[in-house]
Amino acid sequence: MTGILEFVVLAFILIGAFFSLVAAIGVVRLPDVYTRNHAASKSATLGVMFILIGTFLYFAAEGHTNTRLILAIVFIFLTSPVGGHLINRAAYYTGVNMWDQSVRDDLREKVGYGKRKSPEDTGGKIS
Amino acid sequence: MFNILLYAVLVMLSLSILGYVYRLIKGPTIPDRVVALDAIGITLVSITALVSIVMETNAFLDVILLIGILSFIGTAAFSKFLAKGVIFDRDRNS
Numbered sequence: 001m002t003g004i005l006e007f008v009v010l011a012f013i014l015i016g017a018f019f020s021l022v023a024a025i026g027v028v029r030l031p032d033v034y035t036r037n038h039a040a041s042k043s044a045t046l047g048v049m050f051i052l053i054g055t056f057l058y059f060a061a062e063g064h065t066n067t068r069l070i071l072a073i074v075f076i077f078l079t080s081p082v083g084g085h086l087i088n089r090a091a092y093y094t095g096v097n098m099w100d101q102s103v104r105d106d107l108r109e110k111v112g113y114g115k116r117k118s119p120e121d122t123g124g125k126i127s
Numbered sequence: 128m129f130n131i132l133l134y135a136v137l138v139m140l141s142l143s144i145l146g147y148v149y150r151l152i153k154g155p156t157i158p159d160r161v162v163a164l165d166a167i168g169i170t171l172v173s174i175t176a177l178v179s180i181v182m183e184t185n186a187f188l189d190v191i192l193l194i195g196i197l198s199f200i201g202t203a204a205f206s207k208f209l210a211k212g213v214i215f216d217r218d219r220n221s
């Protein structure tokens with residue numbers, strides 16, 4: 001394995017690890033389920049795609065082109081945002097409260113039911 | 128150099144799984160826990176890829192696609208259960 005290709009693989013893997021770590025910090029520190037899902041479904045997806053592209057380049061340089069790895073990259077790129085959307089939608093419809101300092105809830109006029117406390121109810125202050 | 132950085136990346140991914148486990152235990156609502164489980168599955172995919180680089184084998188590359196598919200099916204089933212109370216509908220007219 002030559003030097004420049006090793007450098008490229010390492011760059012992809014390090015960028016992917018950085019994005020995965022940023023996603024974990026976001027999941028730990030963000031205030032409600034919607035913002036946590038925002039961190040987890042975008043940044044973690046980008047991180048794992050970078051790491052898989054680095055892995056694919058490593059094995060392609062070894063002389064083994066693995067097409068199932070490309071299929072895994074495409075599949076994760078398609079399904080991880082869909083999974084994030086599904087669980088976020090389920091959280092909204094089962095009445096999970098938003099962060100107490102968020103200012104708008106436009107979907108509530110369309111849905112119109114539930115025990116959710118919106119920012120419009122109390123003038124932006126929710127205990 | 129290459130292997131040392133790979134081990135460093137594995138340590139970073141393990142720390143991120145530790146953060147997800149913290150959210151999985153503490154998370155105030157059930158969708159928080161499902162988000163954490165989905166992210167644990169995604170991170171386990173990248174750990175599998177890095178372990179297959181470290182061990183210099185390509186036998187684990189099928190496991191990557193399998194973990195991705197299982198993680199998505201699990202998340203979809205959990206959110207269907209949370210939203211409707213059932214996973215498979217009995218009524219075919221709705």
